[in-house]
Amino acid sequence: MSLKLTNTLTKRLETFKSIKPGEVSIYCCGVTVYDLCHLGHARSYIVWDVLRRYLISQGSKVTFIQNFTDIDDKILAKAEKENSTMTQVSEKNIKEFHQDMDALGILRPSRMPRATRCLDGIREMIQELEQKGAAYSVEGDVYFAVMQHVDYGKLSNRDLSEQQLNADGRIEREEEARKQHPFDFALWKRAKKGETSFPSPWGQGRPGWHIECSAMVLQELGQTIDIHLGGSDLIFPHHENEIAQSEMATGKKLANYWLHNGMVNVGGQKMSKSLGNFTTIRALLSEGISAMTLRLFILQAHYRKPLDFTKKSIEAASIGWRRLNSALCIGLISHRKLKWPKPSVQEKTIRDLKNNVSNERFSKSCQHFIDALDDDLNTSVAISVLFELSRPLKSLANQIERDVSDLDGEARNLDLHSRWLLLVSLANILGLQPELPLEKNSHQGKMHSDAEIIEAIKERKAAKLSKDFTKADKIRKELKDKGIELIDKKDGLTDWIKK
Numbered sequence: 001m002s003l004k005l006t007n008t009l010t011k012r013l014e015t016f017k018s019i020k021p022g023e024v025s026i027y028c029c030g031v032t033v034y035d036l037c038h039l040g041h042a043r044s045y046i047v048w049d050v051l052r053r054y055l056i057s058q059g060s061k062v063t064f065i066q067n068f069t070d071i072d073d074k075i076l077a078k079a080e081k082e083n084s085t086m087t088q089v090s091e092k093n094i095k096e097f098h099q100d101m102d103a104l105g106i107l108r109p110s111r112m113p114r115a116t117r118c119l120d121g122i123r124e125m126i127q128e129l130e131q132k133g134a135a136y137s138v139e140g141d142v143y144f145a146v147m148q149h150v151d152y153g154k155l156s157n158r159d160l161s162e163q164q165l166n167a168d169g170r171i172e173r174e175e176e177a178r179k180q181h182p183f184d185f186a187l188w189k190r191a192k193k194g195e196t197s198f199p200s201p202w203g204q205g206r207p208g209w210h211i212e213c214s215a216m217v218l219q220e221l222g223q224t225i226d227i228h229l230g231g232s233d234l235i236f237p238h239h240e241n242e243i244a245q246s247e248m249a250t251g252k253k254l255a256n257y258w259l260h261n262g263m264v265n266v267g268g269q270k271m272s273k274s275l276g277n278f279t280t281i282r283a284l285l286s287e288g289i290s291a292m293t294l295r296l297f298i299l300q301a302h303y304r305k306p307l308d309f310t311k312k313s314i315e316a317a318s319i320g321w322r323r324l325n326s327a328l329c330i331g332l333i334s335h336r337k338l339k340w341p342k343p344s345v346q347e348k349t350i351r352d353l354k355n356n357v358s359n360e361r362f363s364k365s366c367q368h369f370i371d372a373l374d375d376d377l378n379t380s381v382a383i384s385v386l387f388e389l390s391r392p393l394k395s396l397a398n399q400i401e402r403d404v405s406d407l408d409g410e411a412r413n414l415d416l417h418s419r420w421l422l423l424v425s426l427a428n429i430l431g432l433q434p435e436l437p438l439e440k441n442s443h444q445g446k447m448h449s450d451a452e453i454i455e456a457i458k459e460r461k462a463a464k465l466s467k468d469f470t471k472a473d474k475i476r477k478e479l480k481d482k483g484i485e486l487i488d489k490k491d492g493l494t495d496w497i498k499k
């Protein structure tokens with residue numbers, strides 16, 4: 001295996017080597033469950049899904065852990081606003097998270113620990129840090145003492161003499177006075193009056209954000225893991241602090257490889273919930289943009305670079321996907337007409353795949369694809385291999401569409417068949433699955449699938465555009481009766497949730 005990855009820790013492109021041969025342990029920072037996920041989340045989880053799929057395709061056994069942050073100020077604020085509890089808000093948004101990630105074809109993590117279920121591990125780690133003199137408590141708050149960790153700043157290249165500013169660029173004066181060093185951060189926060197809290201040796205309170213990931217890595221994967229993943233906005237302070245806590249507590253290196261994905265930008269600014277410039281995955285899918293169009297859009301850029309989200313770039317991805325999809329679908333829709341054997345699922349490593357292809361040209365395409373992904377997951381080059389492979393299949397799809405009875409000869413068909421099998425297998429490593437055309441169903445009766453809900457939302461939008469508000473209201477009501485609530489947003493898009 002000669003997979004090379006850019007390691008944020010060393011700032012170098014390095015050949016990946018796992019601790020245990022044939023096994024890879026991965027930890028990926030998850031979401032804070034207080035709202036629907038946006039395109040920035042989609043990007044992160046899609047690129048790491050490709051990394052995971054690629055490692056699996058090389059025959060590795062991958063353990064992929066991703067957390068849910070279910071203790072947080074934003075969740076508490078939402079609970080207060082909705083007159084519900086922190087648990088209710090979290091449960092609801094965890095359900096929504098799974099729905100979006102499943103729709104995008106992202107493999108579910110091996111395990112998904114939650115902060116509320118990991119409190120023993122968190123308290124134990126804080127106590128360990130206290131015993132080692134790397135943590136101190138001030139009136140029920142516990143802080144990590146960064147001066148005790150000699151390597152503090154090694155991931156993000158921070159210097160402890162720099163000023164610590166909060167997100168608005170201001171220094172938090174009140175908290176500042178309690179800390180020994182401006183970079184010190186909370187491991188445990190004492191409870192404010194009336195707030196949801198948990199018992200601890202330091203009194204009622206709740207864990208700080210960073211400590212949960214350190215405790216979960218240790219609990220789920222052990223002291224040192226192969227790969228730690230996250231968005232580049234997490235390098236500082238989150239990942240820097242994770243390293244400090246874990247390495248002080250265990251005396252071992254936390255992760256051998258740190259990989260970070262670039263942000264999704266809107267008009268040059270990072271897409272984020274706090275900036276209010278986000279577009280949810282749900283709303284994009286409701287617009288009729290297919291899940292695989294989003295995947296293609298995201299994977300056409302290199303994962304480390306920023307990705308500009310514009311209407312035009314999504315449209316271009318949509319045209320590209322339609323072309324690729326018609327080639328991917330051909331063997332599923334027309335296998336009878338083509339006299340191709342019905343496709344069966346085959347579990348193969350990419351090496352087997354390359355060795356089993358019928359001719360040298362295909363073997364070269366396969367190698368080209370492997371070389372691209374080995375080169376720091378260059379998905380855009382890998383996609384170009386898919387487009388090259390799909391070209392003759394696309395013209396075959398056109399022939400079938402025009403119902404040309406005299407299809408090319410049997411031999412060529414078989415050649416096309418191996419080409420198609422290779423295309424489907426390689427596309428699957430990027431998680432690009434054929435999207436079969438939706439059969440038109442009426443909206444009467446039970447809504448069977450998300451695709452049907454999206455169709456209904458599109459129909460309602462068209463009705464609104466043509467000022468047929470009676471019809472639009474009727475569709476909204478029909479959906480409501482089936483337990484689906486629509487949320488119209490300022491940007492003209494529509495979110496939906498199942499009640």
Ligand SMILES: [Zn+2]
Binds near residue numbers: 029030213238
């Ligand atoms: Zn984390």
